[in-house]
Amino acid sequence: xxxxxxxxxxxxxxxxxxxxxxxxxxxxxxxxxxxxxxxxxxxxxxxxxxxxxxxxxxxxxxxxxxxxxxxxxxxxxxxxxxxxxxxxxxxxxxxxxxxxxxxxxxxxxxxxxxxxxxxxxxxxxxxxxxxxxxxxxxxxxxxxxxxxxxxxxxxxxxxxxxxxxxxxxxxxxxxxxxxxxxxxxxxxxxxxxxxxxxxxxxxxxxxxxxxxxxxxxxxxxxxxxxxxxxxxxxxxxxxxxxxxxxxxxxxxxxxxxxxxxxxxxxxxxxxxxxxxx
Amino acid sequence: xxxxxxxxxxxxxxxxxxxxxxxxxxxxxxxxxxxxxxxxxxxxxxxxxxxxxxxxxxxxxxxxxxxxxxxxxxxxxxxxxxxxxxxxxxxxxxxxxxxxxxxxxxxxxxxxxxxxxxxxxxxxxxxxxxxxxxxxxxxxxxxxxxxxxxxxxxxxxxxxxxxxxxxxxxxxxxxxxxxxxxxxxxxxxxxxxxxxxxxxxxxxxxxxxxxxxxxxxxxxxxxxxxxxxxxxxxxxxxxxxxxxxxxxxxxxxxxxxxxxxxxxxxxxxxxxxxxxxxxxxxxxxxxxxxxxxxxxxxxxxxxxxxxxxxxxxxxxxxxxxxxxx
Numbered sequence: 001x002x003x004x005x006x007x008x009x010x011x012x013x014x015x016x017x018x019x020x021x022x023x024x025x026x027x028x029x030x031x032x033x034x035x036x037x038x039x040x041x042x043x044x045x046x047x048x049x050x051x052x053x054x055x056x057x058x059x060x061x062x063x064x065x066x067x068x069x070x071x072x073x074x075x076x077x078x079x080x081x082x083x084x085x086x087x088x089x090x091x092x093x094x095x096x097x098x099x100x101x102x103x104x105x106x107x108x109x110x111x112x113x114x115x116x117x118x119x120x121x122x123x124x125x126x127x128x129x130x131x132x133x134x135x136x137x138x139x140x141x142x143x144x145x146x147x148x149x150x151x152x153x154x155x156x157x158x159x160x161x162x163x164x165x166x167x168x169x170x171x172x173x174x175x176x177x178x179x180x181x182x183x184x185x186x187x188x189x190x191x192x193x194x195x196x197x198x199x200x201x202x203x204x205x206x207x208x209x210x211x212x213x214x215x216x217x218x219x220x221x222x223x224x225x226x227x228x229x230x231x232x233x234x235x236x237x238x239x240x241x242x243x244x245x246x247x248x249x250x251x252x253x254x255x256x257x258x259x260x261x262x263x264x265x266x267x268x269x270x271x272x273x274x275x276x277x
Numbered sequence: 278x279x280x281x282x283x284x285x286x287x288x289x290x291x292x293x294x295x296x297x298x299x300x301x302x303x304x305x306x307x308x309x310x311x312x313x314x315x316x317x318x319x320x321x322x323x324x325x326x327x328x329x330x331x332x333x334x335x336x337x338x339x340x341x342x343x344x345x346x347x348x349x350x351x352x353x354x355x356x357x358x359x360x361x362x363x364x365x366x367x368x369x370x371x372x373x374x375x376x377x378x379x380x381x382x383x384x385x386x387x388x389x390x391x392x393x394x395x396x397x398x399x400x401x402x403x404x405x406x407x408x409x410x411x412x413x414x415x416x417x418x419x420x421x422x423x424x425x426x427x428x429x430x431x432x433x434x435x436x437x438x439x440x441x442x443x444x445x446x447x448x449x450x451x452x453x454x455x456x457x458x459x460x461x462x463x464x465x466x467x468x469x470x471x472x473x474x475x476x477x478x479x480x481x482x483x484x485x486x487x488x489x490x491x492x493x494x495x496x497x498x499x500x501x502x503x504x505x506x507x508x509x510x511x512x513x514x515x516x517x518x519x520x521x522x523x524x525x526x527x528x529x530x531x532x533x534x535x536x537x538x539x540x541x542x543x544x545x546x547x548x549x550x551x552x553x554x555x556x557x558x559x560x561x562x563x564x565x566x567x568x569x570x571x572x573x574x575x576x577x578x579x580x581x582x583x584x585x586x587x588x589x590x591x592x593x594x595x596x597x598x599x600x601x602x
Contacts, residue, residue, distance in 0.1 A: 132295070237470035
């Protein structure tokens with residue numbers, strides 16, 4: 001049975017308890033020994049998912065371009081989204097991994113075996129969501145869907161810690177029913193909402209989101225593609241070029257050509273000799 | 278549009294693959310791998326079609342290919358986060374005798390191509406060493422004689438397979454970048470063709486340069502064959518590069534604008550593609566045909582390296598605007 005997260009961004013309060021719980025359970029250290037690092041463009045100072053932050057609460061601070069509002073916030077809106085690995089049904093990282101380090105587990109989650117990964121970093125550029133990152137140890141890291149907790153019947157640390165139930169863990173099918181019901185409820189109440197991560201997003205995401213704005217606003221691609229999408233065309237193009245090189249090579253190497261070349265050369269040489277004269 | 282740009286600027290990781298931190302090891306691997314593959318393929322084609330006078334070029338190609346592919350292997354291993362685990366790409370590490378090949382993963386295919394091509398180029402390398410009497414070990418010489426006495430179709434088949442593995446190595450590096458989620462790379466499905474043509478062109482140039490350095494003249498039959506081949510490769514490369522950029526449209530910005538754009542237009546287009554064609558075709562000042570051909574070959578090599586540099590680095594570290602739309 002596929003397990004996953006349903007992250008309802010409309011009830012997220014940006015407390016980052018999920019990030020903290022993830023760090024604690026997975027023993028992820030602070031960056032730079034805990035030195036303060038500011039993004040400078042947001043109240044969020046984590047920035048994005050990386051090798052040490054497997055959960056990350058994005059702050060989308062939608063403020064009017066002009067800050068002179070006479071004390072009123074006008075049309076401003078803050079969106080919060082706890083981002084995480086999507087554990088895709090068709091996972092780009094798993095697809096490209098040349099060592100077999102990335103596997104699909106019995107919970108249908110996507111897991112990087114640390115004792116197999118050799119740090120080739122193919123998965124990093126393969127993930128259409130920018131989730132996988134390389135750690136200081138040279139290996140690839142991302143959310144494990146708390147594989148160790150799942151094996152013992154516990155829910156992942158982030159879902160356990162979330163105080164507003166913005167992050168819900170469970171069977172993907174059940175969660176999807178819940179998500180659709182919530183989207184319909186919000187839309188009926190005047191806030192158009194939808195589920196991001198159904199089948200049209202690279203075959204479906206086991207960890208999906210409820211959004212109230214365009215995916216791009218949350219830093220999610222609206223039309224992600226698997227890294228392998230253009231690979232077949234690439235090989236065909238490459239083979240055609242190889243054939244073209246072979247054919248032009250054959251033509252260039254033929255004896256007749258060689259004789260023709262001598263003719264070419266003599267023509268080339270002529271102006272030079274006249275120059276000298 | 279501006280909203281979208283603004284939003285992208287505030288969310289720099291907007292839903293696309295993160296840079297895989299490929300640096301000089303990979304740039305050099307793409308360049309030298311192309312040279313290894315190209316030198317081998319050209320040498321083999323010359324071996325099949327050429328005459329006695331082409332033997333020097335054939336041997337030179339074989340003597341270059343294997344050491345180059347060994348350097349490539351070393352570069353690839355050094356690039357890994359865990360270099361000692363390089364064998365995890367060939368063998369299932371938790372299931373040891375079982376081999377690991379994922380034919381849908383370009384990087385997995387590449388691992389095997391480097392290995393297979395290594396085998397083909399090693400055989401030809403030893404053959405060339407014996408032919409030039411650099412290797413005088415009796416056992417090797419006896420094996421060599423046996424092999425050369427094999428029926429011609431069998432040798433031809435081996436050579437064709439070798440050329441196929443060489444061409445595959447030269448082209449797959451382009452497909453490797455297509456098989457990612459980095460927008461410029463992902464959408465450039467002609468990258469494989471481009472890298473292959475560049476591999477062919479730079480290899481023609483390297484062989485010409487080395488042959489002429491040993492006192493061969495430009496009108497020498499082998500050198501002029503290579504020059505002819507190089508010119509057609511360059512023309513095809515220009516056509517593929519132009520088509521690729523047109524298909525990429527606005528996405529091509531990181532490659533052709535900003536700091537990388539300077540390297541692209543100056544290094545790749547002018548020095549690497551246009552200058553060699555002009556130098557080959559039109560007499561220029563008081564320069565002799567030999568000088569011009571050598572300069573053209575050097576330009577092609579510089580251009581090939583610039584091409585790999587821009588294509589590997591620019592999409593990872595776009596200097597202008599992160600997503601350049």
